[in-house]
Amino acid sequence: MPTYLTKRGATYYFRRVIPDDLRPAFGGKRELTFSLGTKDRAEASRLCRAAAVQSDIDFEQAEAQLARPPATSLKSAETATMDRQAYAATAFASLQRQREAAFAAGNLAAFNARARDNLEMYQTILEGGDNLDLTLVQVEGMRRAYKALLADDGAAVFSATAVTLQERDQVSPPPETPMLPELIKLWAAERSPDARSVDMWRRTCAMFYAVVGEKPVGAITKADVIAFKAHLIGKGNAPATVDSRLNHLRSLFRIAVEQDIIPLDPAATVKAPSMKGEASPRRYYGAGELKAVFGSAIYTKGERPNRGAGEAAYWLPLLALYTGARLNEIGQLRPKDILQEVYLDADDKELRAWVIRITEDKQDGLRVKNPSSNRRVPIHQALIDLGFLRFVDAARDKGQARIFPDLKPDRYGVITGNWSKWYGLHLREVCGVSDKKITFHSFRHNFKRHWRECDLSKAANDAITGHESGSVADKYGGDYPLRPLVEGMARYRVPDFTLPPPPASLK
Template identity: 35%
Template sequence: MEHLIRKGARYYYRRRVPKALVEALDGKPEITRALNTADPSEARVRCRKVDVEVDELFARARQSGGLVQVRPPMEQTRPMSPANEDYLRRRDEHEEAQRTALCESDEEEAASWDKIAARQVRQERRQEFLRDVMTQIVSRVVASTARIDAPARFATPLTAPTTGAPGATLVEALAAWKRRRDPTRASINMMERVIEIARRSGMPLALTAITRQHVTAFLDSLDTLSRATQRSYLSLLKALFSACVSDDLLASNPASVVKLDAAKQRSVKARIPFSTADLNVIVSSLRNDDAKPSNYWLPLVSMFTGMRMMEIGQLRANDIKIEHYTDSAGKRHSVPFIYATDEGDEQSLKSQSSKRRIPVHPELERLGFVKYARSVSGEARLFPELKMDKYGRITSRYSQTFGKRLREVCKITDARKTFHSFRHGFKNALREGGVTEDVSDALTGHSTGSAARSYGDDYWPVRPLVEAIERVSYHGLECPPSDSHSRKGTTR
């Protein structure tokens, strides 16, 4: 949503003042308001209200032509008690500090891009120098004065038509994409990574200098990544330039006709599931008395639900709920479910299809997961030791810890085996259990793209999910004991 930003867990309203009104509004280049909420839905409502007040403020400034205080009209007419005046003074000081911090953040980002541009200029100068040297060498050897130019693949000048916004760069492209897509923090991180890779592949900073050859060079630089990742990165780059076309920063999308080579073999295979031997080694390394509950529960929950690492790490106690259903014999049952949602503070999902509910596997319940969840108060996170990093990722540090344990303690060194391998193994277990693909997708949060999936309730019916989860088993798995006094678990 335009003018709505998020800093940490809180939301703020931020809007630039038109240049013609800056002087009339006490010289302030932008208006920033704290929305005092961490709930995205509530933030959008408050943002719209502030937007109306700021529109009225701009209208008054245009009519008066004089100095207008940057304060909503309803606050100007409200009787001011000493306590209220003190509150408004402290609020304005806080918002001014927030505005300053945001400006500093913009300056740091601009400085970072300036460094990238300067590095690109230095690289071009070095290439020009090398061409001069090679020209001199060739002239001495073959008595020719022909200049050594750029390689044949760049024989066509790498300049785009001059139509579009002059001086616009990838920085403006990123801002345009954010305005039009209102992306999550995770999506922004991914787009920033795509832009970084594009710059490293030789893509110019200026938008009007970017051509299809640059996009092809960007795609060539992704050879070490899987086909799925290449496809995802190319789609993001196309979306970035599409936003630029919509904002008149580009005349056309230079990535629109670039496609993956269907005949080209990828050099990196997809993730593969853990073997039963791998699972036994991992399970034997877990301790239910670990000082950090996440170290114990995240692998087990993923193994028996197929949930992604981030989805588990952000769970709250009230995401574990009891649902009821009637089986084919007419008997009533109550089953605990895990809800994967983005409704709570600091919660996000990979896609809309990721919003789902998964029955707690009987083995997971035996190990005490539901009991552990009930020991945590409703709104509290199940794993408070997991801290969100500056990019909004709550499991980034755990991911490093698990990877180190997997390689050094469990001695599982195959690079294709990571935490995500639990999810692959769960999918295989569903297939082995004869679970239909649509129910399997409902459990794992995969989207088939079928229009039929948009019909019905938000969540898949309880009964088929429960029946499917009961078919999930890992033959030969030595499950951990349910408590410190239990004997070695039996195989399933």
């Protein structure tokens, strides 16, 4: 049965949902529903196709009326080509928004199926298969829009329209402006990003040009940005990824506006799909997956793979599980970052606790994610029982600059960059953990989860993991008091988990 065709009793009806943002133009109605006045299926199918075409046109006109006064209709033979291209561009933009809504609602497959049916319908009309009372501009414009949408080729629709409009209005070419990648230098000078971020911005620029074609910044339009967004969505990128790529572009366009290179940011009002309900990209290790990791030969047979950087292969997963720290934060630790600190208990008695100081030291190459990441983490008794303090003492006695000297920085200077790649392969191929949502960072999720299971303070958890609460009041009073951190860590446990044996050198 064709799309939008329904049956009540013996009579056929047309039924189509009106998009939420267009309902004001239809008096708040949720659906277009009316009888086709026939009980014959073939005739109903023909009338349904006509109604579907007309409803597409009605939606386009409603969107134009809600957004701005209707444009003057162009009727002359000289402007017929421009009419079709302009109509196609407008229809394409509307279809993109409908696709984004379907994507956010988890209905993308159904939307694409309907789009393919509609493209076939418009093609049939053009080939004379239906004698409908529609203009060639409308039918050809909709056919082009659906074809561009399904082929993920919106750039062609928009660029063709832009050229025709320029010829019609005799618009002078824009002044000479730099190419998009050249703005990265200005952005980098202002933000001082690391090399990895610079490469990420460059990749976004390359992806953008691959979709819309290489053009100077002054020639980039909002239509180009919309086409790029549609391309990312069409490729199945998650909403967070689409948003990240668009933010890369916005940061560059903002620099261009500030430098008076362009008057307006063409990406300013282009929004990524809603991330409401999007699943987390990572999950925590279950009991079975923890046993797979800590039951590997590294822990049971004392193996130390070459790419595992010696004792780092043993200690880094354990440290992450019992501190919730990020990989690079623990990989870059120095012997002097492990120390005892004094605190007062509930009776004002002076006590000492071993802590890990996670801090930024640019002169020594130590990095943290943000200011709240500078913190102290009490060392869990499980790590002490395994001999971590003795391991640190040995590094201190040898005069090592780092606790894990065998870690070799990657090309960006990230000390755990190469080790992270090794761990990913080890996790999948050796430990047999195939779920791609489980990575090294998942240990951080474990810490958060198990802390909650122990019914411990969220504020103390945030202080240990370096998460900001978002409250200005929480920034008053300096460092978070050590006593609640120590007391919380003493109660922290990982359920259904047995510690592996200590390294042979520490037994």
